[in-house]
Amino acid sequence: MISIAQANLDRSVRVVGEFREKMIEERVEIAMIQEPYIRNNIVKGFGSARVYSVKGVFPWAAVIIINEKLGAMKVNSLTNSNCVCVEILPPTGNRFYAISMYFQFSEHIEEYLMYLRKVKRKLKGEVVIISADANAKSELWGSPKEDSRGALLREVIEMDGWYIANDKRYGxxxxxxxxxxxxxxxLTNRKVNTIMVNWEVRGDWITGTHKVITFKVNRTECRQPFINRTDKGNIKFQFHKANWGRYKECLSAEKYCLENISFRNKMDIIEYEKLIRK
Structure with a gap:
């Protein structure tokens, strides 16, 4: 299980400090945040943790990797000032994609809906977890009534087969x-109970206007069914059990990610080299 927390931090240094303290206390491994505290367009407040956000412009979202054992690569083609996509590579189990999104209320929601549709298309066959401050209301995720933005978002969620983890009983x-x-x-593109457990709203974590959401991701669900191990621990492939359609989808997604790798600086090259050598 991988422990994840999501939160809008109100761009407050105080709230970031509270959040970081709770993350350490509860052993959070990944944080998916919106409206982070920034200085000079750089997300601050997370010490030595790896911070993934857009570079060179004002960031509205970020993904923070706290667990040093987790491999991570930012998908530049799916990252902008409001949306950050990171490929997560656990030491055991298969990869998944963590996406943090902030839907600006002052902007039309359609651009964020187009992004969701792009993610669904480009990461077909992959496991995707999305944490978002959607600034939209719908009964589908707990609101007493639906607004116009919520109606548009709900339509895309239902059309593209996204699953909502929210439980309105938490308030x-x-x-x-x-x-x-x-x-x-x-949101996730898998049935919630097969990939995610312990989703809850934590009202006692921070003093900001938003409450923290925590959950755990179960990576065993995505182990390849045609891979087994012998008594000596050697890998044995059971090709007659392979899901070749899924395999083709995964290869297509892998090809897309490789074609869209870009190196912005020397540190990017070093990071990719570390991941390749693992």
Whole structure:
């Protein structure tokens, strides 16, 4: 199980400090955040943890990797100022993709819906987890009533087969003292109970307007069914059990990621070399 926390941090240095303290206390391995605290367009407040966000422009979202044993690569072709996609490579089990999104309320929601559709298309066959401050309301994720933005988002979720992890029994995810709402969502392209457990809203983590959401990702669900091990520990391939359609989808997604690798600086090259040598 991989422990994940998602939160909008209100761009507050105080809230970031509270969040980091709780992450350490509860052994969170990945943080998927929106509205991080920044200085000079750089996400700050997470010490030596690996921070993935857009470079050179104002970032609205980020993915933080705390567990040193997790391999990670940013997918540049699916990363912009509001959306950050990171390929996660666990030491055991197969990879998955963690995406942090912030839907700016002042912007039309259609551009974020186009991004969701692009993710669904480009990462077909992969396991994807999305944590988002959607700034949209729908009964589908707990709101008493649906607004126009929520209706558009719901249509894309239903059309493309996304699954919602939210449980309205935990209450609103946003509360500023005057009003409360359900605007933070967790999506996956797998049935929730096969990939994710212990989804909950944590109202005692931070003093910001948004509440923290925590959950665990189960990577054993995605082990390849046609790979087995002998008594001596050697790998044995059972090709008659292979899902060749799924295998083709995975190869296509792998090809897309390889074709879109770009090196921005020397540190990018070093990071890729480490991952290749693992």
């Amino acid at each position: 609103p995810t946003f509360d500023n003292g005057r009003t409360s709402s359900f605007i933070d969502i967790t």
